[in-house]
Amino acid sequence: DAGITQSPRHKVTETGTPVTLRCHQTENHRYMYWYRQDPGHGLRLIHYSYGVKDTDKGEVSDGYSVSRSKTEDFLLTLESATSSQTSVYFCAAQGFGSDTEAFFGQGTRLTVV
Amino acid sequence: QQQVKQSPQSLIVQKGGISIINCAYENTAFDYFPWYQQFPGKGPALLIAIRPDVSEKKEGRFTISFNKSAKQFSLHIMDSQPGDSATYFCAANYGGSQGNLIFGKGTKLSVKP
Numbered sequence: 180d181a182g183i184t185q186s187p188r189h190k191v192t193e194t195g196t197p198v199t200l201r202c203h204q205t206e207n208h209r210y211m212y213w214y215r216q217d218p219g220h221g222l223r224l225i226h227y228s229y230g231v232k233d234t235d236k237g238e239v240s241d242g243y244s245v246s247r248s249k250t251e252d253f254l255l256t257l258e259s260a261t262s263s264q265t266s267v268y269f270c271a272a273q274g275f276g277s278d279t280e281a282f283f284g285q286g287t288r289l290t291v292v
Numbered sequence: 293q294q295q296v297k298q299s300p301q302s303l304i305v306q307k308g309g310i311s312i313i314n315c316a317y318e319n320t321a322f323d324y325f326p327w328y329q330q331f332p333g334k335g336p337a338l339l340i341a342i343r344p345d346v347s348e349k350k351e352g353r354f355t356i357s358f359n360k361s362a363k364q365f366s367l368h369i370m371d372s373q374p375g376d377s378a379t380y381f382c383a384a385n386y387g388g389s390q391g392n393l394i395f396g397k398g399t400k401l402s403v404k405p
Contacts, residue, residue: 183335214395219397220397221381221395221396221397221398222336222381222395223395224392224393224394227392227393269335269336271393273393277323277324277385277386278323278343278385280341281326281328281338281393283335283336283337284335285334285335286335
């Protein structure tokens, strides 16, 4: 996993509650990404960061926000969780340059009931 | 809008056969095309990658073929083995100052003994 740690690994939460997922990297990678993985949809980009405090929206950003106050940490917040946000969430980190490898965490399985 | 289209969604191959997965993209700003392999319960991991100025890249049993004019690329797995059974994702990346890494929907490969 090249130093990418996601927490928590599993979480069950109730509809309407805020949830924060954490991604921590130890390799000082510039870019960080949050994806969600759902059957039939593959990996869909939620938000990404290209530096501290520099973030941008991905394909499925509605209902999600992110923050990156330090190089090593990238937080994903579900502002008010809905059942449609039940998914497996993956964080990735990548060095500068499009031809560098992106390293993924082990994923967080989130269930919204 | 799906920027990277991948097919087939699933693939069953006999041991020793050739597995072929195809991808197409639209955005000519993409300048790097990696393939990722994912085993159940794990995060994706880089398998092989190619730049658009190269038409083919081979690493062991894995080969990427790239057709820049058609905006298509494919993964060939020669002599497929049961251990190759996994989900494969093609991706496209463009770097610069912001970076962006977009994935196809994935292909679930099953190699039968």
